Amino acid sequence: MNSNQATISPAVEVDAVSHRYGAHEALRGLSLSIEPGEVFALLGPNGSGKTTLFRLISTLARVQSGRVSVFGNSVATATAQVRRSLGIVFQSPSLDGKLTVLENIRCQAALYGLTGSAMSTRIDEVASQIGIADRLQSKVEDLSGGLKRRVELAKGILHRPRLLLMDEPSTGLDPASRLDVWHAIKELQQVSGVTVLFTTHLLEEADKADRIAILHQGSTVAVGRPRDLRQELGEQVLTISSSAQNIVLAWLVEKGVQAQTVDEQIRVVGAQAVNLVAPLATEFGAQIQSITLGQPSLEDVFIARTGHRFWLVENRNNSEPKKRSRR
Amino acid sequence: MPTIDAIEHDSNKLAADGSEFSTLDASPNSLSVVLMLAWREWIRFFRQRNRVIGALGQPILFWLLFGTGMHAAFRGGDQNFMTFYLPGTVALILLFTAIFTTISIIEDRREGFLQSVLVAPVSRWTIAAGKIIGGAAIAWLQACIFLGLAVGTRSIPLDGALFGALVLMAISALSLTALGVFFAWPMESTQGFHAIMNLVLMPLWLLSGAFFPIPQPGAESPIGQWVMHWIMRCNPLSYTIGGLRTMMSVESTSSQFWSPSLLASWLVSLLFLGVTLVAAWWMVLRPAKGDLK
Numbered sequence: 001m002n003s004n005q006a007t008i009s010p011a012v013e014v015d016a017v018s019h020r021y022g023a024h025e026a027l028r029g030l031s032l033s034i035e036p037g038e039v040f041a042l043l044g045p046n047g048s049g050k051t052t053l054f055r056l057i058s059t060l061a062r063v064q065s066g067r068v069s070v071f072g073n074s075v076a077t078a079t080a081q082v083r084r085s086l087g088i089v090f091q092s093p094s095l096d097g098k099l100t101v102l103e104n105i106r107c108q109a110a111l112y113g114l115t116g117s118a119m120s121t122r123i124d125e126v127a128s129q130i131g132i133a134d135r136l137q138s139k140v141e142d143l144s145g146g147l148k149r150r151v152e153l154a155k156g157i158l159h160r161p162r163l164l165l166m167d168e169p170s171t172g173l174d175p176a177s178r179l180d181v182w183h184a185i186k187e188l189q190q191v192s193g194v195t196v197l198f199t200t201h202l203l204e205e206a207d208k209a210d211r212i213a214i215l216h217q218g219s220t221v222a223v224g225r226p227r228d229l230r231q232e233l234g235e236q237v238l239t240i241s242s243s244a245q246n247i248v249l250a251w252l253v254e255k256g257v258q259a260q261t262v263d264e265q266i267r268v269v270g271a272q273a274v275n276l277v278a279p280l281a282t283e284f285g286a287q288i289q290s291i292t293l294g295q296p297s298l299e300d301v302f303i304a305r306t307g308h309r310f311w312l313v314e315n316r317n318n319s320e321p322k323k324r325s326r327r
Numbered sequence: 328m329p330t331i332d333a334i335e336h337d338s339n340k341l342a343a344d345g346s347e348f349s350t351l352d353a354s355p356n357s358l359s360v361v362l363m364l365a366w367r368e369w370i371r372f373f374r375q376r377n378r379v380i381g382a383l384g385q386p387i388l389f390w391l392l393f394g395t396g397m398h399a400a401f402r403g404g405d406q407n408f409m410t411f412y413l414p415g416t417v418a419l420i421l422l423f424t425a426i427f428t429t430i431s432i433i434e435d436r437r438e439g440f441l442q443s444v445l446v447a448p449v450s451r452w453t454i455a456a457g458k459i460i461g462g463a464a465i466a467w468l469q470a471c472i473f474l475g476l477a478v479g480t481r482s483i484p485l486d487g488a489l490f491g492a493l494v495l496m497a498i499s500a501l502s503l504t505a506l507g508v509f510f511a512w513p514m515e516s517t518q519g520f521h522a523i524m525n526l527v528l529m530p531l532w533l534l535s536g537a538f539f540p541i542p543q544p545g546a547e548s549p550i551g552q553w554v555m556h557w558i559m560r561c562n563p564l565s566y567t568i569g570g571l572r573t574m575m576s577v578e579s580t581s582s583q584f585w586s587p588s589l590l591a592s593w594l595v596s597l598l599f600l601g602v603t604l605v606a607a608w609w610m611v612l613r614p615a616k617g618d619l620k
Binding site: 106 | 355447
């Protein structure tokens, strides 16, 4: 890759990528561009295709159709260059519990060509940066989930990757550890300017990214800054759960309100929403189970683009039998 | 979405400040990677005491129990069973340790370690080489400890030919570990590997002349003797056992039994090593279902 390419190439470019596991189509002509220095989230319920996309970018799975490139290098034809520029934190832990933290990091160092004093210096730097300097001699199997995640992160950034890929970085972590890992990622971005791409099914986590892509059934349904996506929906969102859903809906239509039923909830989006709370409470009283008014969330964005609630899709996909992973 | 100007500004900053933003860009040295993976096998093995005890203890126990129990029933010409069974015990230690070491491939896959190696900028053959060298070194060391015990108890004489036995043991350790890698690589469960072990690896050992001599059928021998003779004669491990038996000075002089010449033992053992290494290399290069887990 020449210097011009380095200047103008996106950190990640995904162009019309499709991917199948047998009869199941995991990605459907997906396109995406991530700029250098961004923290970018791939948000989607389980089964939306984000892990497949992660596998393609990380060179773990072969691209079947379309093109994926990292800093201008195709993952299909310049795999070694791509791998050198990637730091990867998998969803499942990749640490050897029988080894110490230091031994695990040394293994990673050898895999990326770091040896001797350069390796030792870099390990010290990373250990301080990630906050594990005092645990280097601990056996990994004795560490807490949050600390293990930090060690994973240390492994991921050890060779100063230009792109850090993280698959569900908060999986299995308690809220405090999640926050901990997130602070480490943000600090990493600010201090070293690394591009961060992570997948998540947690709406609040995606909200912290500079930009997000919302995936649904193997396609992007929205790409942009979280705030911009939310603002596109308007100022307020009113959500009503009622035992008399049809009657409430008919009443709203009669009043000239544009209401939508989404997965057993009535939703009203826009400035008019705030004026409906009191009349609804007066008119239907005990028939209203819940009524919420708030700023649009990323779930509202998801609903607006797909017609489904995020968590219902997530739960439905979780309850479906898992497809066998195949190349 | 950053503007083009902003992106170019950031990217220029990247280029200008390479030490902060770009990779360290050191190409991994294949030998370093192989040695690191082998070293990891070594560390893992010796930190799991039950593995050490299992791999060394069981063959020794077998040797003592079978050696004592089979003593009266064994008709091995001029030998008692403990002496006859000694090279077979060495082969069993090599086999058991190779199996336990290569099972770790399945564990590495399940625990996610292998995935992080597969996305590193290293060739897949380095992964196989690391496993094979690490596993074989462990197997060889354990077999050497047993051999030391055998010499210490004067079960075999201490002479220069033992050096050749050590080399042949190393070749056998490498080939059995490579064979283990070949079987373990596509496996997703340790149960599946145990099935292969029972179906392929244990019969490989049992039909090698380790546990009972290879019959030398005559003109009037039943067909079963001929079949057994040729199955055992085609088994590459028979040549390793035969070579070890010669170099440990415990070979039988009985004409009832077949044993390979020392030259044939070396040649077949080296050929077997070559075949198993190629097989392991070929298997590791193929994408496995478990790569994506």
